Amino acid sequence: MRYWFDTEFDERDRVIHLISIGILAEDGREYYAVNAEYDEQLANPWLQANVLPFLADQVRVPRAQLREEVLAFLNPAPSEIWAYFGEYDWVVLRQLVGHMIDWPPGWPLSHRNLAQWRDQLGVSALPQQPPDTLHHALEDARWCHTAWQHLTQRAA
Template sequence: MKLFLDCEFTRLNRDTKLISLALVSEAGHEYYVELTDTYVTQDCSDFVIQNVLPQLNLPEHGQPLVEAQTSLLAFLSNLEGPLEICSDAPDWDWDLFCQLAYVNHRWPANVANSPTNLILLFRHLEADDIGDVTLPELPHHALLDARLLADLYRRLTAGSNRGIEHG
């Protein structure tokens, strides 16, 4: 089963820190968390301060890192594997996902240990398969963005089974 991953983080640099993470499965299962102890506002770029932080709801979704690791592993363990993590920005999102998924030197047994790049996956689709789909501007909210990626994947693969292996 494919899980669509999106993360929000402090800035585009090697010292970036995770703010929020979402996974949406092909079947509609959702996991979403906002981290409460991995960053401070001063770590964030102006863009993140203006566009990401105002959308957070820490009282409802906030968890410290250790709790987020536990809740993510519980979510993943309830899904039938193998699980394929798909991202439109795996160079950024994968390392952040690994911070939550790789605990006590253990990787979740039902999760593939490398990401699927959705941009490459979408490139394999025929132009006719895409049709009238227009890519919306992502709202810079991890859960909303992951839902959009899952929906786009479903719409693009519904018209054709050519070039896409359903898992």
């Protein structure tokens, strides 16, 4: 089962703090959650302007519960986990699950980077995401799937 995901995070004090996560599964399921333990008072001006407005009406989930929900959602086990420039998102996801040794056996050890695949295919442009949805983690994950479909067609 392939998955596409995105997180919003606060990169501060050499820690990447999870704010929200969105995941889309190949079978059409979607997951979205906001971390109840993120302290929005500490958000920098960019996060205040671009991310926090999406959180206003959302239920907050304690991080431990969020972990269990993500592990339950990633079933069937992932064969590929895709993101767009997902290096930081990947660390956030891995640290949500736990230490490296807590990562379920057989799961991918790296994310697949849509930007890298785009460059390898020589594709100059990806589909546009509606600007008013940018930095909503689930909307961004949905866009990752759209971009992946676009690249899959180009690679055929």
